[in-house]
Amino acid sequence: MTLRTQINLLIALLLGLFLGAVVALEIDATRRSIREELEASTRITLQLLGTVIADAQARGAGITPRTLAAFLDHLGRVRANDIELLDAAGNRLYQSPQSHYKQGRDAPAWFVELVAPAVQTARIRVSGGMVTITPDPSRSLVDAWDSLSSLLWLALAFFACVHVLVFWLAGRALAPLSAFSRALQQVERGEFHARVERFSGVEFGRLADTFNRMAQAVEESFSLRRESARRAEELRENRAITALIQQHVEEERRALARELHDELGQGVTAVRTIASSIAHRARERAPELETNALAIVDVAGQMYDAMHDMVRQLRPIALDNLGLADALRELAASSRQRTPELSVDLVLRDELDGLDEVTNITAYRIVQECLTNVARHAGADTVTVVLGRSPDGAELEIEVRDNGRGMEPDAIGADRMGVRGMRERVHGLGGSFVLESSPGSGVQVRVRLPIHEENPA
């Protein structure tokens, strides 16, 4: 049921109760006034007849029924009383005439039942007959009924007017609610641009302002959320692409390293062996040739070492053959060889075999880049590398810290790729990368990589 109908029903109920009370009071007052009127008119009639009879007796003549009938006939109707004169045998000698007032009309029976007072017939005995006086309330009842009907018709008209007015006013006053309801339904459907107009009333005006502010805030936060979800998706895609690129780069490097090692390595070894044999054979007969051949042996040896270095940089063979732990030991050893003034401490807290290919190569590249950075930038005399599994075994933790000059982490040049590359690699795999340092206090890199076991036991 709409609020408008409820208001109308409530007003109808209140008006109905009020009208009922007025009608009840009116009926009560009518009943009392009719009774008083009848009593008064009966009293007057009795006094009148009493006086006439007493007067006749005083004159010594007394009054006969016939004389009384003539008097009554002359008198006519006395107010609301029916007067009858009967002789001693019960024959009617006189009957008062009917009232002409509103003749032919009567109040409805239920109204008569409700309002009519109980009437009592008064009797006066005269010699040779009897007069009966019976009050007749029917005319008063018609009057009362007429005035009550007028009142009811008036009330009905008033009732109808009030209803129409209230219905119209309630419709006008509650019109903003429909606008609010429409706007709320729009918001429910996700149409956050929904607004309501500024209504003229104070309460609805304030409500409209509050609603519009709320809708605006929801719209903004929703578009922010959409935007940040879009950015997060973009970031996820970028990281996936970075991880894919890294994977391809590593595969290329591995293929290149194998080619270098197998093809060029074999060739250089062959050149070295042949030059060495030429030098051996030319030692007696052609010393100049021997010198040249030995030079070739020397250059071939250097080429072989350089090639080996390149192969190690491109792809740590030990990683494929011996696993992460040995590859890291080899990396630490070659770092010590290249920079003997830097002490490299490698601490492997746990068994690191069985990790997947991507975790292995990522861990190796991170340690490699960190050691290179320490050697190139730190001016440190100690670097400590610690690797181990997290307590729940789900992550590989890597920490590299040196005691060098430190750096300003936020001031890395845009053209520098090492730190950025490490961070992107780690994020691409869903891990975390933290570099902490301040000038003069060394650098500490902490990485956590999710572990995917290669060969679960």
Ligand SMILES: Nc1ncnc2c1ncn2[C@@H]1O[C@H](COP(=O)(O)OP(=O)(O)OP(=O)(O)O)[C@@H](O)[C@H]1O
């Ligand atoms: N261990 C460290 N101690 C002091 N400074 C460092 C250390 N590691 C990095 N830095 C500083 O941070 C900068 C960024 O390092 P990053 O590895 O990104 O670049 P890079 O080593 O200079 O060049 P590349 O791109 O070849 O790695 C370095 O240029 C250096 O100034």
Ligand SMILES: [Mg+2]
């Ligand atoms: Mg670097």
